[in-house]
Amino acid sequence: MGGCIGLTRSRSGPMEGSSGTVSRPNSGALRKNQSLCHETIRWKSDVPLTEGQLRSKRDEFWDTAPAFEGRKEIWDALRAAAVAAEAMDFQLAQAILDGASVSVPNGYLTECYDEWGTRYQVPIYCLSPPINMVKEACGRDSPAEWSEPADGGAALALRLRLSTTCRDLELRVGARHTIAHCKTELHALEGIEPRRQRWVYELNF
Numbered sequence: 001m002g003g004c005i006g007l008t009r010s011r012s013g014p015m016e017g018s019s020g021t022v023s024r025p026n027s028g029a030l031r032k033n034q035s036l037c038h039e040t041i042r043w044k045s046d047v048p049l050t051e052g053q054l055r056s057k058r059d060e061f062w063d064t065a066p067a068f069e070g071r072k073e074i075w076d077a078l079r080a081a082a083v084a085a086e087a088m089d090f091q092l093a094q095a096i097l098d099g100a101s102v103s104v105p106n107g108y109l110t111e112c113y114d115e116w117g118t119r120y121q122v123p124i125y126c127l128s129p130p131i132n133m134v135k136e137a138c139g140r141d142s143p144a145e146w147s148e149p150a151d152g153g154a155a156l157a158l159r160l161r162l163s164t165t166c167r168d169l170e171l172r173v174g175a176r177h178t179i180a181h182c183k184t185e186l187h188a189l190e191g192i193e194p195r196r197q198r199w200v201y202e203l204n205f
Contacts, residue, residue, distance in 0.1 A: 033103035036081075038090045041108070045130035054133070058126050059195055074100055074114050082109055082126055158182065162190065 049057070062079050066072040077100035084093035097104065101115040109127055112120040154175040161168050171189070173182050183194035 034105060034107040036085065036090055036094045036097060036104055036109070037107040040086075040088075041110075041124055041128045042131055043124050043128070044132050045125070048132045048134045049125075049130060050134055051129075054125060054129055056195075060198075061123060061126055063196075064198075070118050070120050071114065074102060074118075074120060077102060078109060078112060078120060078122055079126075082122060085109065086128060160186070162192075164192075 062075065066075045077096050081093040081096040081102075084090070084096060097112075102120075103113045105111065105113070109122045110124060112122070114120065156173055156175050158171045158173060159168060160171055169189070171182065171185055173185060179199060180194065183197045183199070186192060186197060187194055
C-alpha cells in the first residue's frame with residue numbers, strides 16, 4: 001500500500017527508517033520479546049487516502065484477517081492494542097499484548113507472535129494514518145463512499161445472492177453508481193450495514 005519513510009518518537013523526535021521497512025535501533029542482541037516501542041510510524045501512501053477510505057481499509061482488514069490464519073482472540077487483542085497505541089496510550093497497548101501473551105520481537109505491531117509461535121502481521125495503515133492524508137471538501141470523508149454522479153447512468157439490475165440466507169434478490173442501480181452506493185441500497189432493502197457487507201462478483205460466460 002505504501003512505504004514507511006520514518007518514525008516519530010514520542011519522546012525524542014523523529015527517527016528515519018528505510019522505505020518499506022520498520023526497524024528498531026540496534027541496542028544489542030535481539031531478545032525474543034521486546035516492549036512495545038513508544039513511537040508512531042510515519043509512512044506515505046502510494047495513493048493518497050481520505051479518512052473514510054483509511055477507515056474502510058482498516059475495517060476490511062480486521063474483519064477478514066481472522067479467516068485466513070491465527071486465532072480470532074489474538075486478532076481482537078492486536079486490534080485493541082493498535083487503537084490504544086495510535087491514541088498514544090502505550091501502557092494500555094502493552095497491557096493488552098501481555099494479557100494475550102503476544103510477543104513483538106522488533107517492538108512493533110507489524111510483526112507479532114502468539115504463545116504457540118503463530119505469526120501475525122498488521123499492515124502499517126492499521127497502525128497510523130499516512131502523512132499524505134487528504135481531506136474532502138464539505139466535511140465529507142471519502143469520495144469513494146459518498147460522492148455519486150448526478151446522473152447514475154443507464155439502469156442496471158444486479159442479481160445478488162446473500163450468503164446469510166442463500167436467497168437471490170434483484171437490486172436496481174445506475175451503471176455509474178459506486179459499490180458504496182449499492183451497499184447503501186442493499187442496506188435499505190435488507191438492513192445489512194454497509195461496513196458488514198463483502199461483495200464478490202462472478203463472471204458467467
